[in-house]
Amino acid sequence: MSISGDYEPSPTDWVRQQVDKIAETGDTGSVDIRGRAVVLLSMIGGKSGKLRKVPLMRVEHDGVYAAVASLGGAPQHPVWYYNLLANPDIDLQDGTTTTPRRARLVTDEAERAVWWERAVEAYPDYADYQTKTERVIPIFVLEPR
Numbered sequence: 086m087s088i089s090g091d092y093e094p095s096p097t098d099w100v101r102q103q104v105d106k107i108a109e110t111g112d113t114g115s116v117d118i119r120g121r122a123v124v125l126l127s128m129i130g131g132k133s134g135k136l137r138k139v140p141l142m143r144v145e146h147d148g149v150y151a152a153v154a155s156l157g158g159a160p161q162h163p164v165w166y167y168n169l170l171a172n173p174d175i176d177l178q179d180g181t182t183t184t185p186r187r188a189r190l191v192t193d194e195a196e197r198a199v200w201w202e203r204a205v206e207a208y209p210d211y212a213d214y215q216t217k218t219e220r221v222i223p224i225f226v227l228e229p230r
């Protein structure tokens with residue numbers, strides 16, 4: 086079943102504009118960050134129960150995706166990190182294709198190291214973000230459900 090609910094747009098202007106562009110075009114390929122590809126997660130807010138749409142960098146391997154909770158190297162986790170823990174069933178749009186996914190926080194260090202390498206390959210700035218924060222930047226894998 087696809088994720089639906091009362092849609093609450095991001096309070097951050099540039100993020101909301103990217104989400105609007107994806108909705109208008111039906112294609113995540115219509116936006117990018119520094120020339121790198123973006124995907125769109127639809128999730129349910131852990132407290133509000135509202136539909137949240139969160140664009141993230143596209144990190145993919147063999148049909149599995151990763152969600153990197155970098156928040157630009159901020160000291161705190163993005164709010165969506167807690168949403169995914171509370172409500173792991175999401176929809177993921179890549180290009181014009183949307184698939185149902187389940188988010189799993191990667192806790193195994195070796196598994197995280199493999200995904201971190203893939204993440205930095207997809208978006209090299211993640212390496213810089215990790216140096217700015219004492220957090221170990223969390224990674225979820227987004228597996229088909």
Ligand code: F42
Nearest residue numbers: 100103130131132133140141142153154155156163164165
């Ligand atoms: N963020 C990343 O962390 N990693 C990325 O790879 C990434 C890529 C990216 C690409 C394109 C783009 O446009 C944005 C990108 N972002 C990336 C930014 C990302 O989309 C998020 O905007 C960012 O991570 C911040 O997420 P956030 O969940 O902290 O958003 C804040 C600003 C926000 O929306 N807060 C809401 C608010 O009103 O303050 C709350 C949203 C929410 O989910 N509330 C919950 C609920 O239940 O509805 C719970 C509220 C609570 O108190 O717990």
